[in-house]
Amino acid sequence: MDSFMACHDxxxxxxxxxxxxxxxxxxxxxxxxxxxxxxxxxERTLAFAFAALILFILANSFPFLGLKIGAQVxxxxxxxxxxxxxxxxxxxxxxxxxxxxxxxxFTQMMCLFYILLPLKFGRLPKRLPWVxxxxxxxxxxxxxxxxxxxxxxSVVKLAKMAKIIPGISLYSFLALxxxxxxxxxxxxxxxxxxxxxxHR
Amino acid sequence: xxxxxxxxxxxxxxxxxxxxLLCQRAKQxxxxxxxxxxxxxxxxxPNSIARTWxxxxxxxxxxxxANVLPITIVISLGKAQxxxxxxxxxxxxxxxxxxxxxxIFLASIFIPLLKLLILIFLLISVQRKSNWRRQDRTRLYRIxxxxxxxxxxxxxxxxxxxxLVHLGGLATIHAGPGAIFFGAVVVITIIAAMSFDPRxxxxxxxxxxx
Numbered sequence: 001m002d003s004f005m006a007c008h009d010x011x012x013x014x015x016x017x018x019x020x021x022x023x024x025x026x027x028x029x030x031x032x033x034x035x036x037x038x039x040x041x042x043e044r045t046l047a048f049a050f051a052a053l054i055l056f057i058l059a060n061s062f063p064f065l066g067l068k069i070g071a072q073v074x075x076x077x078x079x080x081x082x083x084x085x086x087x088x089x090x091x092x093x094x095x096x097x098x099x100x101x102x103x104x105x106f107t108q109m110m111c112l113f114y115i116l117l118p119l120k121f122g123r124l125p126k127r128l129p130w131v132x133x134x135x136x137x138x139x140x141x142x143x144x145x146x147x148x149x150x151x152x153x154s155v156v157k158l159a160k161m162a163k164i165i166p167g168i169s170l171y172s173f174l175a176l177x178x179x180x181x182x183x184x185x186x187x188x189x190x191x192x193x194x195x196x197x198x199h200r
Numbered sequence: 201x202x203x204x205x206x207x208x209x210x211x212x213x214x215x216x217x218x219x220x221l222l223c224q225r226a227k228q229x230x231x232x233x234x235x236x237x238x239x240x241x242x243x244x245x246p247n248s249i250a251r252t253w254x255x256x257x258x259x260x261x262x263x264x265x266a267n268v269l270p271i272t273i274v275i276s277l278g279k280a281q282x283x284x285x286x287x288x289x290x291x292x293x294x295x296x297x298x299x300x301x302x303x304i305f306l307a308s309i310f311i312p313l314l315k316l317l318i319l320i321f322l323l324i325s326v327q328r329k330s331n332w333r334r335q336d337r338t339r340l341y342r343i344x345x346x347x348x349x350x351x352x353x354x355x356x357x358x359x360x361x362x363x364l365v366h367l368g369g370l371a372t373i374h375a376g377p378g379a380i381f382f383g384a385v386v387v388i389t390i391i392a393a394m395s396f397d398p399r400x401x402x403x404x405x406x407x408x409x410x
Contacts (some may be wrong), residue, residue, distance in 0.1 A: 151360060
């Protein structure tokens with residue numbers, strides 16, 4: 001059964017065939033992407049995860065935007081913004097923002113380290129199925145790229161009323177978005193499941 | 201035209217939703233676990249249509265206070281001014297910043313509504329066992345899955361504004377009650393799209409060939 005799979009969008013059974021470099025297999029009936037050839041998936045994903053972790057720490061340690069009105073300057077990090085929402089009594093929103101921009105991306109990185117670091121040294125982590133399933137489940141809730149658009153909109157919104165000072169971590173945020181999406185895209189979950197299935 | 205095409209269901213197989221392993225269907229699928237990854241296995245997402253309907257209706261109900269109640273309250277020199285999503289959009293059009301007006305209008309008003317309408321259309325067409333343009337309807341479903349997250353923009357904007365504009369008596373921005381309902385709409389529509397099973401669109405085809 002290992003050489004067949006069903007399309008996740010229309011249930012049609014396909015024979016899994018090796019793909020040319022960087023090729024993708026598409027369902028013949030509904031057009032869904034079934035699987036892709038991802039060169040050096042594990043190494044790449046691991047490298048992106050490390051880069052993402054460094055950028056993530058930078059992005060959250062320093063202010064990303066400052067606002068100057070007269071002599072008053074106010075700088076903010078992502079965490080202070082979330083804390084402010086919490087204090088204002090909209091805790092639900094504070095938790096939603098915390099999850100989508102801080103906790104989920106961070107957990108994604110940690111899950112990848114847990115799975116890929118042992119694999120790199122030829123071992124299978126014991127809780128791999130649970131962690132990989134968890135990773136796939138939280139993926140839709142990481143919204144860093146949407147947050148970036150949020151930063152852009154707020155900058156334009158405030159530009160008329162005060163002077164905006166880009167903070168040092170703004171650039172790490174920018175880089176983090178690209179690294180995070182590269183990390184998600186380069187992971188070949190299919191390959192890891194196959195390894196898990198074969199080694200057990 | 202689709203003779204000779206075999207689906208997992210017709211072959212007596214179940215595809216694991218998490219690791220995509222094909223397994224023989226057990227007699228009782230309710231407690232079946234994937235032998236490879238341990239995820240619970242279902243032939244189709246359980247109660248997909250009822251669940252999606254419930255979430256879509258809930259999102260519609262929340263959509264109203266999300267648009268009527270203020271999303272931000274600006275307190276400047278002792279005066280409070282509350283803004284709804286739409287009044288923010290109108291403000292941007294008046295001040296000539298139409299690209300931003302467009303971004304907010306699309307992300308906060310248009311996309312959630314479009315997503316709900318597409319889901320309703322898909323639900324009704326599946327319930328009527330329609331065989332009209334299956335491939336395009338599946339594509340519509342994929343679009344709803346992708347665009348939903350972009351509605352979060354407004355929530356993030358509120359977070360940043362609240363954190364930045366905090367200048368004592370001069371000006372402060374508070375998040376309004378509309379933000380909570382709006383956040384609920386975004387989250388519920390994302391879950392609604394997840395609970396819809398696009399394979400239902402194709403199930404009628406196999407029946408009609410038998």
